Structures are given as structure tokens and as C-alpha cells.
Amino acid sequence: MRLTSFISVLVVVMVGIAAFTIGHRNGTSGRDVGLIRSAMTAEEEPISATENFTRTGAVKDNDLFYYPGTEDLDPDEMRVTACGSGMPIPRMSQAAPCFLVELGNGDKFIFDIGTGATERLMSLQIPLDYINKVFIGHLHMDHMGDLPAFFLYGPQNGRITPLQVWGPGGGGSPAEWGMKTSMDHMQKTWAWMQDTLVGTIDTRAFELRVTEFDWSKVNNVIYNENGVVIRTIPAIHFEQSVSFILEWNGLKLAYSSDTVPNKWWAEHTKGADLSIHECFFTAPMFLKWYRFTPQEALNASTLIHTSAEMFGKIMAITQPKHAVAFHFSNDPDTLPLIVDAVRKTYSGPVDFAKDFMVWNVTKDGTRTRLGVANPNRYPLPPMGEKKMAEATDRYETPEWVTQGLEPDVLPVIQAIYDDFNEEYGTTIPNPLNR
Ligand SMILES: [Zn+2]
Numbered sequence: 382m383r384l385t386s387f388i389s390v391l392v393v394v395m396v397g398i399a400a401f402t403i404g405h406r407n408g409t410s411g412r413d414v415g416l417i418r419s420a421m422t423a424e425e426e427p428i429s430a431t432e433n434f435t436r437t438g439a440v441k442d443n444d445l446f447y448y449p450g451t452e453d454l455d456p457d458e459m460r461v462t463a464c465g466s467g468m469p470i471p472r473m474s475q476a477a478p479c480f481l482v483e484l485g486n487g488d489k490f491i492f493d494i495g496t497g498a499t500e501r502l503m504s505l506q507i508p509l510d511y512i513n514k515v516f517i518g519h520l521h522m523d524h525m526g527d528l529p530a531f532f533l534y535g536p537q538n539g540r541i542t543p544l545q546v547w548g549p550g551g552g553g554s555p556a557e558w559g560m561k562t563s564m565d566h567m568q569k570t571w572a573w574m575q576d577t578l579v580g581t582i583d584t585r586a587f588e589l590r591v592t593e594f595d596w597s598k599v600n601n602v603i604y605n606e607n608g609v610v611i612r613t614i615p616a617i618h619f620e621q622s623v624s625f626i627l628e629w630n631g632l633k634l635a636y637s638s639d640t641v642p643n644k645w646w647a648e649h650t651k652g653a654d655l656s657i658h659e660c661f662f663t664a665p666m667f668l669k670w671y672r673f674t675p676q677e678a679l680n681a682s683t684l685i686h687t688s689a690e691m692f693g694k695i696m697a698i699t700q701p702k703h704a705v706a707f708h709f710s711n712d713p714d715t716l717p718l719i720v721d722a723v724r725k726t727y728s729g730p731v732d733f734a735k736d737f738m739v740w741n742v743t744k745d746g747t748r749t750r751l752g753v754a755n756p757n758r759y760p761l762p763p764m765g766e767k768k769m770a771e772a773t774d775r776y777e778t779p780e781w782v783t784q785g786l787e788p789d790v791l792p793v794i795q796a797i798y799d800d801f802n803e804e805y806g807t808t809i810p811n812p813l814n815r
């Protein structure tokens with residue numbers, strides 16, 4: 382392992398340990414923290430101190446960390462990964478909201494794709510052809526800011542299938558606010574990038590399939606395929622915002638996106654196996670860390686979002702089997718305050734999300750771990766054969782531009798072609814040698 386990779390992995394591990402330690406010290410639910418669960422297991426059936434450890438062998442006890450790409454998903458299992466858990470302003474340690482859901486039947490879904498989420502998704506070692514379904518809860522930058530990046534980097538990084546996007550519209554809101562208009566404009570914004578790559582790479586993945594659903598409908602089925610049903614309920618977050626409920630194989634996942642706790646969530650997410658709900662800074666925390674005015678602090682934490690105390694209350698009302706709090710800066714100084722606020726109103730199992738936290742959900746319960754990301758990953762190959770555009774459709778740079786090539790560089794380019802063809806047994810001509 383290169384030194385830089387080693388240091389990056391070490392940093393992720395250290396941050397993870399710090400997060401668990403803080404959670405433990407401040408009364409995080411005993412059931413939801415991997416470290417504590419290991420301790421409980423150890424009490425029940427003591428394991429030999431030497432069984433898992435030799436001088437040269439790999440450590441078999443992998444209770445605390447998840448290494449992406451190294452574990453099979455059980456046919457009955459759901460795996461959820463936080464690819465963005467932070468506040469609206471992205472930062473190195475936490476991207477804006479994004480959750481990847483992987484099911485044992487092979488289906489994968491992305492819920493929200495906030496700014497900074499693409500690099501997290503790319504680090505999970507999943508071919509992009511397998512993650513081409515994105516569900517957007519509302520059109521704030523912190524919930525779809527990385528959609529252009531995820532869409533436009535796709536063809537360059539092995540996705541050859543269209544990107545499918547679901548998002549809200551209709552319901553009495555202006556048509557120009559809706560998902561269809563937004564995606565139409567996104568493609569227009571990036572027209573130059575898309576058009577000039579035709580013929581240089583396989584650009585079939587620049588096809589965007591958009592499904593706009595009526596955000597105002599309650600428990601509205603927007604996806605029903607392969608045993609997976611996804612519904613939406615309205616969210617209280619200005620207007621044209623929704624929360625999602627995914628059901629598959631007897632498991633129920635609820636994801637709030639942004640909302641104030643509401644009657645639809647209370648009615649339709651009761652007893653969910655995994656209930657992921659926003660848990661914003663409390664009003665005093667906005668005063669301290671964001672230097673908001675008192676009115677701004679109260680507005681943000683109670684009228685547009687769910688402050689930590691309100692998160693606790695809605696979890697107490699809905700009693701999920703396992704709760705996840707996200708959308709706050711999870712730092713050593715903020716986490717204890719969030720935990721204390723949640724515990725005023727809720728005593729059930731809950732995890733306080735960080736990026737790369739992973740939940741393995743089965744009918745037997747939820748296992749929480751921290752994922753260890755590889756920060757230096759390369760893209761994976763497409764799942765089918767690459768296909769270039771037909772010669773007539775290809776884009777060509779105008780000849781007067783290519784003729785501006787510095788003549789002394791031409792022999793260097795020719796040598797690159799000659800050496801390459803010899804090394805790899807190809808006969809690709811140098812198009813600049815005219
Ligand atoms: Zn929002």
C-alpha cells in the first residue's frame with residue numbers, strides 16, 4: 382500500500398473510532414453501536430484471545446468496519462451506505478445528503494445526491510451501470526447538487542446505460558420548478574460537453590430518463606419493479622418536497638430527505654426496519670456555529686427542518702426498529718449536544734450518521750458499521766460492450782484548430798502511436814499525421 386493511501390485509510394479509521402467513542406461516552410444507545418455489541422457478544426460466548434490472531438494471518442473479526450467491495454450481500458439482506466450525511470454546506474469530512482440502498486436481489490437505488498456525494502459513490506467499487514437510479518426528494522442544492530457530476534462523469538467512467546432520475550413536480554407548484562424542467566435545463570447547460578464527446582468515448586449514458594411524480598400525493602407508488610415498491614409522502618419543506626418509503630422482501634426503509642415532522646411520516650413509517658430522518662442542529666447550535674440571528678436559528682431548526690429534539694419525538698412516535706439521524710455536522714463537540722437533545726424525547730435505537738456509515742438490514746435486525754473508503758479508486762469497467770457513435774454522428778474538432786498544433790510536437794505524437802502499436806499489436810493510425 383502506498384504511504385498516502387495508508388495515511389488516508391488510517392485517518393478514516395481514527396475518525397471512526399473517535400465518533401464511536403464519543404457516542405459511547407455520551408450515552409448513545411447501547412444496541413446501536415458496534416463496539417458495545419461486540420462487548421455484549423463477548424460476554425455471552427467468550428472467544429479465545431488467540432483464535433483470530435496469528436503473526437501472519439488476516440484479522441478475521443471484522444465487526445466494526447466495512448470494506449466496500451469485499452462482502453457478498455445475502456439474498457434477503459439490505460445494505461444502506463451514507464454517501465453524504467452532513468449539513469447543506471459540504472465539507473471534506475461530510476458530503477451533503479446521499480444514501481445508497483443495495484438489495485439482495487441486485488437492485489440498487491440512490492436517494493438524494495447532494496454536493497460531494499459523487500466521490501463517495503465512486504469510492505464504493507460499484508460499476509456505474511449498477512447504480513443508475515436516482516431518487517431526488519426536493520430540488521435543493523444539498524440534495525441534488527452532485528447530480529450533474531454523477532451524470533456527466535458516467536460515460537467517462539464506465540456507465541453505458543441511461544441514467545434514470547425520479548423527482549417531484551406538479552401538485553399545484555409551477556411547472557418550471559419541477560424535475561422535468563430542471564433536468565431539461567441541466568442537459569442544456571452541459572450541451573457542449575455532451576456533444577463534443579460524441580465519437581471520442583461511448584456516450585450512450587448521456588441519455589437521461591426523467592420521471593416526474595406528483596409530490597402532493599400521499600403514499601403514492603412511484604416505482605414498482607422486481608419486488609421493490611417505492612412510495613412518496615409529502616414533506617413539510619417549503620413545497621414540492623417528499624419523503625420516500627421503500628419496501629422489499631418484508632423490509633421497510635423510510636428516508637425523509639428534508640422535512641418538519643409530519644402526520645404522513647407518522648402514519649406511514651411506523652415500525653420501519655430502518656428509519657433515516659433528518660436531525661438538524663438545534664437553535665442554540667445555529668447561534669454558536671453558524672452565527673445566525675436568533676430568528677434565523679429558530680426558523681432553520683423548527684420551521685424548515687427537524688431539530689434534534691424534534692427528531693427524537695418523531696422517532697418516539699413512529700418507533701422504528703432502528704433509527705438513523707443525519708443532516709448535521711457530526712464532530713466531537715457537536716455530537717454530544719445532538720445526542721442529548723435527541724435523548725430528551727427518544728430512548729430507542731439510533732445511529733448518528735457520518736459519511737460511509739453502513740447498515741446491514743435483515744428481518745433479524747440492523748448491524749451498524751463504519752465503512753473504510755479507498756480514496757484512490759479507479760473506475761470500474763462497463764457491464765456491456767462499449768460502442769462508439771457511427772462515423773457520421775461523430776464530433777470533429779474544426780480543422781483550423783487542430784492545424785494549430787505545434788509542429789515540433791508531431792514527431793513525439795507519432796512516436797507514441799508507433800510505440801503503442803508495437804507494444805499492443807494494434808494498427809491505429811495517427812490522425813494528426815496528414
Ligand atoms: Zn432542503
Ligand SMILES: [Zn+2]
Pocket residue numbers: 469478521523524639708
Ligand atoms: Zn437539506
